[in-house]
Amino acid sequence: MRSSLPSRLIAISFIAALLLTGCSAKDSNNAEAQPSETSSSAAASADASKDATASSTPASSEASGSAEASSSATALPTLANGQEVTLTDAERTDFNAGKYVPATAQHPALNVPEPVMPEVAKEQTFEGAKAFLEYWVEANNYAVQTGKNTMVKQAVSPKWSTEQELYDDTRQVYTEGGWFKDGLVKMEIPDEGFNVEANNSYDVIVYYSEQAGTIYKADGTEEESFSSFNDSRQPTIATLIYENGHWVYESSSGIQGVDYEN
Template sequence: MSRTEVLRPAVRLKRATAAVAVPLLFLTACSGAAGDSGDSGAGESPSSPAATASETPTPTPTPSAKYKPASAEGPAENVPLPVMPEEAKVESKEGLEAFARYWYEAANYGYETGDVGLVQDISSPDCTACLNYYDVVSRGFVDGDWMANSAIEVFDVHSDFVLTPDGRYQALVYFQQEAMEYYGPEGLQTMGEPDPAVAQLLEAVWNGDQWNTVALVTIQG
């Protein structure tokens, strides 16, 4: 994807749906046992040492595995699973904007793990840019290969929350993306160019219980 210039927030969203989605760079978890209940403890007072020892010790929390980002040394480890906020599950202006932010968090998870399931669950199978994203990720995790960097940082999301003639809602997303790096057992294979300033139109529909992305259009400066 070629670099694009972020549009000013004052730009209003288009009422009509763009015909073709321009591909992005990314398109672009013990407790002790209870004491013996046999007769050996009979006659002992509650305060006796034997009675005290039979109490169940307090479980010690198991520390969660530490997150390790991908690098030239290897793929990412223990990547936190992004969770869709409750606000993003509402058919409203705020709900759509929260959903758009989550969509890019889900995309970042795919870049780090090779798992695009989160994005597929919230995107239409006809979303061309989404299909491009799946292809980019799948190519980065073949035969022990992995991707590094590639992260998208969302700066702002805005929606006028106006229904288009095609029955879609639009959200304008401003973000930047790091240069994608492809690694394999032999080392660095490919490095792309960063996109420091991108404005992208995310179009979504409300399916009765959740939002689904149907198109992503990169707006050229």
């Protein structure tokens, strides 16, 4: 486990906090003028009018095209200080196309996909538990990248107060205009290690790891950074409760004798 945590609580550091405390991203139609045949002067006038209309058409089309191009570009979000985020040309192209753009030192993550819990994640089976934990990972990483923590808080037991508080702290970073860069979690769930305990409690062996990351303030300056966790992918235990037709993440713990130092 990590020997220390940053001075600010980090929501993604649930296992590290756990081991330390003991519990465990969005025509116009142009009419042609018909020349009059009643007089040559009228015909000349019509021709002049026609020429004038024709000469104005390219400029009109160009202006229309420019307006369409402008309206097709998605407005960029701004930081808490009112400054528009800075994107590279490639990032701007992806952002306008609605593609996910990872966070950098210049901006938070953009177009982060909102997680959706699959129906199988509601089943009281190993497949259900596994799908639920995979959903929790997506909900956790969504909260880290957006500050929107409702889904992940609902997935975690309200009794797991340390974890609930960490998610609240993550939201506060974004409320203050800051953001996280990296610091996302991964979890692999092997097919073995699914133990049923009493009172619909289940222990699941998982391989959990967390990226190193950085928190940035609203003005774009670095607030602090945090190290990775469990790079060696040692096993940990996720304890789930199945109640009222759905899973709840109750706690996580290390395994005695396993060294979680990076």
